[in-house]
Amino acid sequence: MPIAASFDRHCIDVPISRITPLRPMTPALKATAKYRQIATSVQEIGLVEPLVIFPSANGSYLLLDGHIRFDVLRIRQALTVRCITATDDEAHT
Numbered sequence: 372m373p374i375a376a377s378f379d380r381h382c383i384d385v386p387i388s389r390i391t392p393l394r395p396m397t398p399a400l401k402a403t404a405k406y407r408q409i410a411t412s413v414q415e416i417g418l419v420e421p422l423v424i425f426p427s428a429n430g431s432y433l434l435l436d437g438h439i440r441f442d443v444l445r446i447r448q449a450l451t452v453r454c455i456t457a458t459d460d461e462a463h464t
Contacts, residue, residue, distance in 0.1 A: 383454055384452070385432060387441070389431045390452070401442075409440060410439075414447075423435045423437060423455050425456070
């Protein structure tokens with residue numbers, strides 16, 4: 372029996388306005404060292420690891436992984452973001 376891939380093989384650039392985060396970005400999380408480290412990395416190097424998204428029925432995308440990276444890019448007013456598309460919405464499993 373063949374094994375199905377969990378992700379599309381190709382990254383895509385998606386308008387940031389079409390991505391819906393599944394978790395809120397709280398002030399407490401924004402105050403963490405991890406948040407500051409990721410924010411600095413995105414500022415200095417750019418996006419190293421693409422976000423993981425899942426397509427919704429309405430043409431938008433659910434953000435499965437990369438909430439801090441997404442928030443940093445949103446604050447920096449990025450128009451698009453590099454993403455990997457999941458073939459299964461595993462956010463609820």
